[in-house]
Amino acid sequence: MVDSGNTYRDKVSQLISWGHWFSFFNIIAAMLLGTRYIAQSGWPETLLGQTYQLFTWIGHFGFLVFAVYILIIFPASFIIPSQRLMRLFAVLVATAGLTALLLDIYAYQTLHLHLNPLVWELLLSGEKTDMNAHWQYLFVVVPAIFLLEIAMSEWVWRKLRKLSRKRVGVPIATVFSLCFIGSHLIHIWADAFLYSPVTAQRSNFPISYPMTAKTFMEKYGLLDRQEYQARRDELGQQDSEVIRYPLDSVSFASNANSYNQNLLVVMVESLRADMLDPVVMPRLNEFANNNAKFEHHFSTSNDAMAGIFGLFYGLPGSYAQSARTEGLSPLLIDTLDNKKYAFGLFSADNFSNPIYYQSVFGKHLDTAQRFEEKASWLADDQATDALNTWVNASDTKAPWFAYLELKSVTNYEQGGDYTRPFQPSLDNELASVGDHTALVLKNSYNNAAYYVDELLGDLFDSLEANGQLDNTIVIVTSNHGTEFNETGSNSWGANTNYSNYQLQVPLVVHWPNKAPQVIEAYSSHLDIVPTLMESMLAVDSPAELYTSGRNIFELADKPRKWVLAGDSRDIVVVQPDKTTVVDKFGNYRVYDSNYKQQPEGKPQLSVLMQVMHELKRFYHPEEQ
Incomplete structure (x- = not known):
């Protein structure tokens, strides 16, 4: 034209x-x-x-x-x-x-x-x-x-x-x-x-x-x-992708049937890492000193659901919604079921978190013992006694798996009729004084932890008295920590930031015939599944097929440089000197080791590339 x-x-x-x-x-x-x-x-x-x-x-x-x-x-x-x-x-x-x-x-x-x-x-x-x-x-x-x-x-x-x-x-x-x-x-x-x-x-x-x-x-x-x-x-959240988990079928060593150790997992909800000391939890601390104690252990999230998910699946919390939507059961639980383990499930609130009945335990909750709705401290005592009774009545020839969830620390504000050595607390007249708010809450929290410590100590003594500890792996940990505004950001409780107060939790592992040790390397809830699958259940397939974690007993020789946490909203990378938080829109913030934001901080590309790969690996297995 x-x-x-x-x-x-x-x-x-x-x-x-x-x-x-x-x-x-x-x-x-x-x-x-x-x-x-x-x-x-x-x-x-x-x-x-x-x-x-x-x-x-x-x-x-x-x-x-x-x-x-x-x-x-x-x-x-x-x-x-x-x-x-x-x-x-x-x-x-x-x-x-x-x-x-x-x-x-x-x-x-x-x-x-x-x-x-x-x-x-x-x-x-x-x-x-x-x-x-x-x-x-x-x-x-x-x-x-x-x-x-x-x-x-x-x-x-x-x-x-x-x-x-x-x-x-x-x-x-x-x-x-x-x-x-x-x-x-x-x-x-x-x-x-x-x-x-x-x-x-x-x-x-x-x-x-x-x-x-x-x-x-x-x-x-x-x-x-x-x-x-x-x-x-x-x-659960429905806008989730379909995951392939595990990436392939897993195989077992030829002598796998000779592995028949029992497994006890104790989840003390909201228990932060620094509670594991001789003053607040003396009996758990003594138990830790006689077994494997992990000094820098992190939950997969500051959220209860994602923290529980990471513990049982060995996958980051970002996969939780997909597993929950599809009702996908953990490989660990399926393996225990296939090996004819007896299941004993005990929770102070009857497993009210949807992640339990939608995916983690599924049909096994039909046989879980139910407790009357009452104060958390009473429910914890009742659940611990029920577990102890169940273990003592178990057939010694059949291996068993028991899970105990305790709620007193989460609901510390309820108090209870138990020893309260830390004062002033919420039952004290000073509790109403504004200047003492953080101290009062923290002392009440410590009192609840002290009470739970007594329950755990009695449980350990009972297991040892009836000879169960000789053939039982015991794992004590938490779904996330709790903060009392230590970061100065007006953050209280959990699910408010990704500081160590909310992410770092205790991990104590009793493994029969293993010498006591203190492991300084960074560990994660992601590491529990591969440890149990490899060292307890004799899986000889590569851990990469079913988890993002590593065997915790190999971390001392090859320590990881970062720990992955977060959920469907945020990606969190915890490193010794900084924490990087990336939201779902791609905006990032970098914090120092005291969780103070660094305006000029930049994410480390090589680390984020590894993180991104891990967060999509079970969505797109064809790219492996």
Whole structure:
């Protein structure tokens, strides 16, 4: 098409018409590149999930490209007078857009994240890694994209009159609009009714923010908020991916049947690491001194559910929602079941945390002993006595697995009729004095820990008296710690920050025929499963098939440099000198060893790359 000196209005009209068609072909190009997200995320199994993905693929990329046109190219059509200059500008914008899309695809395939502050930090880091080397190769294709855009621009300009006569613009726009609106309507319904094949796709594409309308639906009687919350609590978070766990079947050593040690796991909820001392918990401390004591042990989260998950699955807390949604039982529990272990499950609150009955213990909870609802300190005493009775009545020829969950430390504010050597506490008149708040709460917490210590001491004595300790592995730990604002950030209790007060917990391990030892190396709840699978159950398959942890008794020779924690919202990397927290939007914060934020702190690329790999390894096993 030759410019014949049309008026300004005619030139603008031509450029707008050209811009529409140029944008349409760029939508097609973006959709073709977008198939990489679908290949990476997988094809849904249900018809509605497949329909939603198809509608989103068409509607979302149509919206993204058309938004760029409306916001940038369309206004420029009125400002830039020359059609050649205007087309060059549009080509540059399109080239930049497709290049950014390629970078996002690479980040999604490599880290399973879209472009965000963390990804840019990783890409622009000066560290020499394979990722930095590979992503720079992407810019080799930028000239090719630029040339293709020029060719597309020229072809559309020459064919503009013929394309305009086809009058297919309205039908094409209608298809994109219906797909865009339809995808959001489907997601509104899926979000309200917790339909996971749809909600699990909410982050498949870049800059994707599917619509929700729970408040609107509630206002017009289409949704019962209380019923919705109850269903959500029951089912867990539904926007989770399908995991493959374990990655492959595990095998056992030829002499595995000769391993028949009993296993007792004691979970003292909310017990922080510094409670393990001769003053607050003297009997547990004595028990630790005669066995294996881990000085720097960390839970997988500051949250109860994710902490329990990490202990039994050996996987980071980010996988918890997927396992919970699918009702996926831990390999450790399945193995104990297959080896005909007798199960004895005792909890002061009857395993009220959904992670227990949805995935960890499942059918085994049908045989768990139930206790009357009462004060935590009484329930703890009752549960400990019931465990002791069950162990003494067990068939000595059959190995057993027992789990004891104690709640007095978590519910320390309730107090109880037990010895309270630490004063002033909540039962003291000084408890109402504002200046003593932290001291009063901490003393009440110490008193609860002191009481639990008495229960544990009596339990250990009983096990030793009846000869059970000689053939029983005993693990004492906690799901997370507790803070009393020691960081000065107005943080109390748990699930408020990722300081050592909330993440670091005790770990005491009694292993028959092992000499007492103190292990200074950093350990994690992730390490419990591989330790038991290898050293107790004689699994000879690589631990990488079923866990992110390592055998705790090998850490002294090969200490880890960092510990992974967090949940579905945050990624937490704990190192001796700093803690790095990355939220789900890619924003990161770096704290020193005292959990003081370092404004100039930067994440370590090599470590974060290992972390990202571990967080997606069981979602995408084909990449191993």
